[in-house]
Amino acid sequence: MEQHLQHPVFRKLGKLADEAGVDVYVIGGFVRDTFLHRPSKDIDILVIGNGIAFAEKAAAALRSQVSVFKNFGTAMLKYKDLEIEFVGARKESYRSDSRKPIVENGTLDDDQKRRDFTINAMALALNHHNYGKLIDPFNGTEHLDIRLIRTPLDPQETFSDDPLRMMRAVRFASQLSFKIDEKAVQAIQANKERISIVSKERITDELNKIILSPQPSVGFNYLFDTGLLHLIFPQMTELYGVEYINGKGHKDNFYHTLEVLDNISLSSNDLWLRWAAILHDIAKPATKRFELKQGWTFHGHEDRGARMVPKIFAQLKLPLNEKMKFVQKMVQLHLRPIVLAQEVVTDSAVRRLLFDAGEDIESLMLLCHADVTTKNEYKKKKYRQNFELVKQKLKDVEERDQIRNWQPPVTGTDIMTTFGIKAGREVGIIKNQIREAILEGEIKNSREEAVNFMIKKGKEIGLSPVSVIK
Numbered sequence: 001m002e003q004h005l006q007h008p009v010f011r012k013l014g015k016l017a018d019e020a021g022v023d024v025y026v027i028g029g030f031v032r033d034t035f036l037h038r039p040s041k042d043i044d045i046l047v048i049g050n051g052i053a054f055a056e057k058a059a060a061a062l063r064s065q066v067s068v069f070k071n072f073g074t075a076m077l078k079y080k081d082l083e084i085e086f087v088g089a090r091k092e093s094y095r096s097d098s099r100k101p102i103v104e105n106g107t108l109d110d111d112q113k114r115r116d117f118t119i120n121a122m123a124l125a126l127n128h129h130n131y132g133k134l135i136d137p138f139n140g141t142e143h144l145d146i147r148l149i150r151t152p153l154d155p156q157e158t159f160s161d162d163p164l165r166m167m168r169a170v171r172f173a174s175q176l177s178f179k180i181d182e183k184a185v186q187a188i189q190a191n192k193e194r195i196s197i198v199s200k201e202r203i204t205d206e207l208n209k210i211i212l213s214p215q216p217s218v219g220f221n222y223l224f225d226t227g228l229l230h231l232i233f234p235q236m237t238e239l240y241g242v243e244y245i246n247g248k249g250h251k252d253n254f255y256h257t258l259e260v261l262d263n264i265s266l267s268s269n270d271l272w273l274r275w276a277a278i279l280h281d282i283a284k285p286a287t288k289r290f291e292l293k294q295g296w297t298f299h300g301h302e303d304r305g306a307r308m309v310p311k312i313f314a315q316l317k318l319p320l321n322e323k324m325k326f327v328q329k330m331v332q333l334h335l336r337p338i339v340l341a342q343e344v345v346t347d348s349a350v351r352r353l354l355f356d357a358g359e360d361i362e363s364l365m366l367l368c369h370a371d372v373t374t375k376n377e378y379k380k381k382k383y384r385q386n387f388e389l390v391k392q393k394l395k396d397v398e399e400r401d402q403i404r405n406w407q408p409p410v411t412g413t414d415i416m417t418t419f420g421i422k423a424g425r426e427v428g429i430i431k432n433q434i435r436e437a438i439l440e441g442e443i444k445n446s447r448e449e450a451v452n453f454m455i456k457k458g459k460e461i462g463l464s465p466v467s468v469i470k
Contacts (some may be wrong), residue, residue, distance in 0.1 A: 005124060005132055006080065009062070009079055013045065014126035016054070016061055019453045021046040024136070025108065025123040032119045035144050036176070043084045046111055046123060051075065051088035088113070116158065116165045117172065118143050118150050147178040155187035163194035166228060169205035174210045174219030177406070187411035188226040195231055200317040202386060205231050207316070213272050216265055224254070226460040236278065238285040239297050243296075249298035256373055262391035263370035272323045273363050277370060282308055326360060330367055333357055337368040341386035345393050347401075352437045354394060354403040361404065364389060401438075401445050409450040410434055418451075420466035427460075434458050 010026065017024040025046045035041040045287030047054045052068055059066035060155045064077040091106035091114060106114075107121065115121035117137040125133040134141070138152040149169050151158040159166050166188045173180050173217075178190075195203065210219035220236075223229035230237045240254035245246055257278060264277040283304035289297050309328040313320055336353050357364050365387070372383045398404055408431060415427045435449050435455075436444075443449040 012128055013058060014128060014131055017126055018128050020057060022054060023249050024126045027123040031122045031124055041082050042207050043082055044082060045086045046089055047086060053469050055086035059352045064340055089221060095168055112137055113152055115152055116168055117154055127210050148181055149173050149178050150181040151184055155184040159187050159191040160194060164198045164202055167203060170219045172220045173208045173222055174213040192231060193470040204316045208271060212271055214379045215262055217262045220258055235282055245290045246307055248295045257281055259373045260370045272326050276327045279309060279331050280334045301330055301446055329360060330364060333364055335364055335368055337390055340390045341383055345390055347397055348440050350397045351401060351403045352395050353438060354398055356404050358404055400457050409447040410454050414469050415454060417467055418465050419463040426461060430454055430457050
């Protein structure tokens with residue numbers, strides 16, 4: 001197994017361990033990722049003894065600064081492009097009302113038993129006498145081969161002790177495209193209510209990693225099937241199901257949302273655009289109506305959905321900042337390009353879309369492209385061809401009219417100076433009229449035409465110019 005320990009730092013740490021008379025091992029994620037041929041810069045070093053004391057020796061030998069976290073019994077240092085964390089071997093016991101363990105010093109065997117999954121419990125020895133030896137008591141390598149998430153001990157105990165491990169099981173399944181062992185799935189179902197003792201921040205951190213995985217639907221299907229999603233994000237589960245009236249049904253908006261999320265994941269790694277995919281139809285349950293002539297409708301779900309975004313972000317402890325506003329904007333606008341793709345595209349409609357979307361127009365078009373999930377290949381092809389026409393029109397209009405991130409060519413100050421008036425209703429009326437005239441194509445997006453238009457509109461409401469602006 002020496003081929004898994006090619007980096008020279010491992011020999012250095014092994015030599016230090018021999019000098020200090022302690023046994024040390026690489027354990028956890030680095031070992032797993034090495035077997036999976038995935039790059040990893042985070043190394044966990046397990047010391048049979050005092051992890052912090054050994055970390056301080058390592059920092060001196062490697063000429064690095066060490067950060068000590070006494071509360072956690074860990075220490076960390078950076079060496080070249082690596083982050084190396086040191087911890088002493090330990091065994092843990094838990095109280096039912098907390099996921100924080102009572103920790104005691106332990107053996108390698110104790111430490112491997114407390115690990116969350118077999119694929120994270122493998123260790124590679126670093127001392128000279130057994131350098132590179134794999135210690136794999138729970139068959140982690142076999143589970144890597146068959147792509148399985150399994151716990152070292154009884155999963156009921158593993159998940160009850162630390163319920164965050166339920167989210168981590170789903171996250172690893174989603175990131176690695178692994179299956180979760182059936183007993184573990186049943187244990188998650190049985191222990192799902194225990195997720196309530198985990199902080200929202202930790203849950204959402206795992207949720208975001210699921211969302212950023214190559215095919216996020218893998219994780220969301222596990223979250224839904226185990227009942228975890230109903231507890232951590234109930235609004236999303238309300239999308240599930242199809243209702244029929246007079247033999248007419250609507251599509252299942254839960255599985256449609258997962259398909260849109262997977263589609264967007266093929267073209268963008270942007271977490272917030274992926275969140276927009278998750279939330280684009282979130283208000284469909286609240287706006288669902290059956291009309292005799294039309295069948296099922298979801299009128300206004302884009303507006304209602306945009307209004308729901310801040311509450312959902314607050315509930316999940318997601319940032320209430322520009323990221324949230326971006327998601328809100330995407331939810332609000334997600335139907336606009338689709339409507340354009342169905343109709344004759346006017347310059348005016350394109351200008352308005354550019355005006356409203358601004359710098360986020362490309363993201364919006366990616367979302368709308370991903371939102372085409374019809375099983376009818378003819379319809380899908382037609383929609384996507386029309387989207388290409390809309391994209392070309394957007395490009396042409398933007399090059400000509402420069403509406404994206406539009407700044408009015410005439411400001412409120414210009415209007416007040418021209419007519420000798422103070423801030424008030426008339427200024428707002430003229431500003432709106434100039435904006436509408438540019439968006440409708442009545443005048444060009446230029447200062448000269450805007451100034452002439454301003455004077456004309458001012459006169460119409462009884463204002464006379466008192467000075468000339470350029």
